[in-house]
Amino acid sequence: MFRLTRLVRTRGIRYSSSTPRFPCVEAHATRESRLASGSFTSSPLRSASASGPEPPYARPNPASYTVFHSPAPFPLTYHLSPLPSFDIAYETWGSLSPAGDNVILLHTGLSASSHAASTLANPSEGWWEKFIGPGKPLDTNTFFVICTNVLGGCYGSTGPSSIDPETGAPYATRFPILSIFDMVRAQFRLLDHLGVEKLYASVGCSMGAMQSLAAGWLHPERVGKVVSISGTARSSPSSVAMRYAQRSVLMADPNWNNGFYYDTMPPHTGMKLARQIATITYRSGPEWDARFGRQMRPLPADAAPGAPRVPALCPDFLIETYLDYQGEQFCLKYDANSLIYISKAMDLFDMTRAALQELRLPEAETEPDAADSAAGAEVRPHSTSHSKSHPPPTNPPAHLPALAQGLAPLAHTPTLVLGVQSDILFTVEQQREVVDALRMAGNDRVVYYELGGVWGHDTFLLDVLNVGGAIRGFLS
Amino acid sequence: MFRLTRLVRTRGIRYSSSTPRFPCVEAHATRESRLASGSFTSSPLRSASASGPEPPYARPNPASYTVFHSPAPFPLTYHLSPLPSFDIAYETWGSLSPAGDNVILLHTGLSASSHAASTLANPSEGWWEKFIGPGKPLDTNTFFVICTNVLGGCYGSTGPSSIDPETGAPYATRFPILSIFDMVRAQFRLLDHLGVEKLYASVGCSMGAMQSLAAGWLHPERVGKVVSISGTARSSPSSVAMRYAQRSVLMADPNWNNGFYYDTMPPHTGMKLARQIATITYRSGPEWDARFGRQMRPLPADAAPGAPRVPALCPDFLIETYLDYQGEQFCLKYDANSLIYISKAMDLFDMTRAALQELRLPEAETEPDAADSAAGAEVRPHSTSHSKSHPPPTNPPAHLPALAQGLAPLAHTPTLVLGVQSDILFTVEQQREVVDALRMAGNDRVVYYELGGVWGHDTFLLDVLNVGGAIRGFLS
CATH class of the missing domain: 3.40.50.1820 (Alpha/Beta hydrolase fold, catalytic domain)
Structure with a gap:
């Protein structure tokens, strides 16, 4: 939901080697930077010749369905x-x-x-x-x-x-x-x-x-x-209640901008967070117990052999990375306002x-x-x-x-x-x-x-x- | 999560009479403005003589418990x-x-x-x-x-x-x-x-x-x-999964600022959104069916008599206003980082x-x-x-x-x-x-x-x- 660089500038935070890092939070800014550099926009008015990634709904393929x-x-x-x-x-x-x-x-x-x-x-x-x-x-x-x-x-x-x-x-x-x-x-x-x-x-x-x-x-x-x-x-x-929680999260993303984001960066982070909540309601605890249990994600490749695992505030468990993945995939594929209206x-x-x-x-x-x-x-x-x-x-x-x-x-x-x-x-x-x-x-x-x-x-x-x-x- | 005035300035939005308004979203900015004008800060370093509201944890009453x-x-x-x-x-x-x-x-x-x-x-x-x-x-x-x-x-x-x-x-x-x-x-x-x-x-x-x-x-x-x-x-x-969804929402609030918010405005909006999710996990559907059912909140006092109810994207149902209220109450009472660490x-x-x-x-x-x-x-x-x-x-x-x-x-x-x-x-x-x-x-x-x-x-x-x-x- 924010760019680290901007934060450093506007808040005057001291970043030192001992300053904690949160890759799961930085991922939001990284995504937006990546999309911005690709001239990403979801505007249906946007020229089809522009480069960069686009959500499927911004570049419809009318040949694949009838209107x-x-x-x-x-x-x-x-x-x-x-x-x-x-x-x-x-x-x-x-x-x-x-x-x-x-x-x-x-x-x-x-x-x-x-x-x-x-x-x-x-x-x-x-x-x-x-x-x-x-x-x-x-x-x-x-x-x-x-x-x-x-x-x-x-x-x-x-x-x-x-x-x-x-x-x-x-x-x-x-x-x-x-x-x-x-x-x-x-x-x-x-x-x-x-x-x-x-x-x-x-x-x-x-x-x-x-x-x-x-x-x-x-x-x-x-x-x-x-x-x-x-x-x-x-x-x-x-x-x-479960849909309201999702809409609340989405509408609180500053990029949602009262719904007027079609010529700016859409509220991807809000969409991701909303989808994480939704995903919890789509599956069941017993499935996750059988599929993920309490398995943790692999240690980073540069971890010392035999070093004890130190938990972090970002995802440790596979169930967390699963929710993260589901949310990240969805947030680029679907229009936030459509989600709100249909919900x-x-x-x-x-x-x-x-x-x-x-x-x-x-x-x-x-x-x-x-x-x-x-x-x-x-x-x-x-x-x-x-x-x-x-x-x-x-x-x-x-x-x-x-x-x-x-x-x-x-x-x-x-x-x-x-x-x-x-x-x-x-x-x-x-x-x-x-x-x-x-x-x-x-x-x-x-x-x-x-x-x-x-x-x-x-x-x-x-x-x-x-x-x-x-x-x-x-x-x- | 944002101030309306700032948005108007930085995004150049045209606000006209036909521009939709979202009181449930504006409430975030209103809260922050109210707290800012009261010199609110949660810093434990803050002078006790400063005016304005404070969260309970920022002004402990050591006489009420033993340390x-x-x-x-x-x-x-x-x-x-x-x-x-x-x-x-x-x-x-x-x-x-x-x-x-x-x-x-x-x-x-x-x-x-x-x-x-x-x-x-x-x-x-x-x-x-x-x-x-x-x-x-x-x-x-x-x-x-x-x-x-x-x-x-x-x-x-x-x-x-x-x-x-x-x-x-x-x-x-x-x-x-x-x-x-x-x-x-x-x-x-x-x-x-x-x-x-x-x-x-x-x-x-x-x-x-x-x-x-x-x-x-x-x-x-x-x-x-x-x-x-x-x-x-x-x-x-x-x-x-349910706690991860709450932490994700909270940590995505720009005010969370990697946890370093004690001399700035805390992530109240993220806390509110997290508490809304938590509240869903604390109660049960059957209770809400008995207590709220599908009752809607009263029409505004200035509504024309007999006018049909027009639904909005902000809360209509009592269950929604209940979640909103629970979140709003909690977000000023508890420290975001404590929530993250204990969760x-x-x-x-x-x-x-x-x-x-x-x-x-x-x-x-x-x-x-x-x-x-x-x-x-x-x-x-x-x-x-x-x-x-x-x-x-x-x-x-x-x-x-x-x-x-x-x-x-x-x-x-x-x-x-x-x-x-x-x-x-x-x-x-x-x-x-x-x-x-x-x-x-x-x-x-x-x-x-x-x-x-x-x-x-x-x-x-x-x-x-x-x-x-x-x-x-x-x-x-």
Whole structure:
């Protein structure tokens, strides 16, 4: 977050041989110096011919994905003025059937791009490479899979780093607050554009699971099946807390500069620190115990043989260098404002009836079925959808009936919910809550699996056998 | 982390009516301006007559506690040079019995002072007020209770903010890395000074539980009973990760300045951000769901009646304002370097045999019983201490035998272990691990309770009935 040289100058510190050094802190200044000397800037206005490293989102490769441009003003949930227009970047796998009945809309987690799997245009591995392709769980011999970069993102879709047509400069924090519903509504504009009337299934993991449920809620008649993996229908205060800690760290980086950093050095250090916190919530203690234990990083090459290890205030343990590495990698790859806006949209997500009724959902004016049926829903606590093998919860959270009322439009949509017992971000209790609310709303076609294992929230990226198998079985 | 005015000057930002404002970020600069105008400094060298607010550790009230000064050089676990001398601040409750056999040494968590309960000299409430006093769980009608500020702390004991006698300036990060064992060894110097040969019991919570186990290990013949509440005998990688995230945030604050901030503005913002992360680890999601749910903070007084709530990037939810408040309170009360050093000592704590053998424990030279008996310990996996009501663990961690070997010196010390199922920092698995290792080492006087409830790690501060009752029963 600072340059050592400047500090020496402005603070008049005496550096002598006995002055402690902190390589883990100096690394921030070293990174910025390196980037500055390479004329690094994340500005999308920047000439493509300039030299030096750039984040991927500053030098998009439009040949690797398709961009849908929606020129019409787009009303938003929370903002009085509409978005003047927007772009959605997307990629597809497989072929649209003649009847157009084999479409799967895949929703991503917070920071993922549309590149879920390799394509001819972009052969690099996608974030769900092992799940998409011929014979894979999302079988492209059968299905036509569409994945978008989310509205608010920085990989080709309109977000805070995009140019505001009114000013000719990036929106930065003049970008409007988004809802998960806005993101899904933008995706349905894309589906309209593609002539896709009905989805075979809406599939999502993590934040994508929120979108998957929201898609089925907004358009029950257009979504055949819903898959919700490690998501929630109501962000819990502890998940808000963990995202708030990340946003706080990021926004406190002086380089964040109230969000206006697109012509200066972005807040890489804040991003790195935020990602370190996030990484803790993505994995689990048992995995780290098995993988790292209390192993320490190797002694420096110039250490005297047999010399005792002297601990330092900078990283000693492999778990620390792992977090450092994860944060350092991420901070150059993703736009800070996109992280803040999308993280906030996740916090605001709440499908209990009262919360849904407070939303200004522009689509509902023309398609009133979702909001209205939710508002007037009859919750059946003794519904037959709670059966002997799916008994009603013994100690339900107080908000469960309200959630059941909110989810009423999904009462007739076959839904797969998949949760992971070691997930500390989207806990297994939240998975059960979605299941119980859907069943309480009368949905007797809810499939629910709980996975064990040590991978925590990231299980959906790693466990092809169990996650993939559940999806395959549910979709076939 | 920055001053708005400076930013405006150096970055040339255009502030107009449409420029977004971020009160939660501006608060950092506002705090620093307020403190600067009050001539705030945390320097212990600072004249006591200067005006303005000061952190408690910068203006100690020696009348409210007693200071033991140890003038002799104090060898350290990890540092080649000894600490030239040290102070330990302590307070006591009750009276020493004529036989000197009623002493309880109470160890604190990371950031607590010696002020565990009110005294005549300092009538303000202590951090364990409801647990110490006549008729209370640590019954001062029976016991003489001693609580110290830990070595490395900032409430009267020697730590990074203390004056280095060699330079006449605060140690800052020239202070040596400490071990939990060093902290306990300093406490035993105090006991020697007080003429206390033997402790009736060593009692500690959180980091204090580590110290409590370490006390029994270093001096099995001087510690009658050990109480370990929500602690561990081996810091797990996930707890290291959570503390590392806090240290990273703190050390990235430019005001931290490699630890040399005692004559400038301390890194309050980094401290606040670190405390926000810590607060997440101290409580539990279920508690926050019950206490805050998804409640939002009240709309500003000047909001138009009936106007819809427009979310912001700064806090909207009560859980966010709670974290903000906790961080803001703490950042002015505690020394950043003390936090870093003590947090690191917790990471380094590991009582498995190999880890203990690597330690250079100066005391062991004269009192070889602990280290030697640990090194030569016979672990009895089928010990009678695992009985029908205390069966051996079914799926023990791989390091359990090594931990049992390390804990061998505690094989004959009656020990109470108390764990909380909702604790995410010192998980219940870690409590069971301590219990199983002690039993595997042959200790058949281990009492173990698991508490439910929603208070997480902070249960030891809040649940007088259950925590206090267990202590009372075990000590009597």
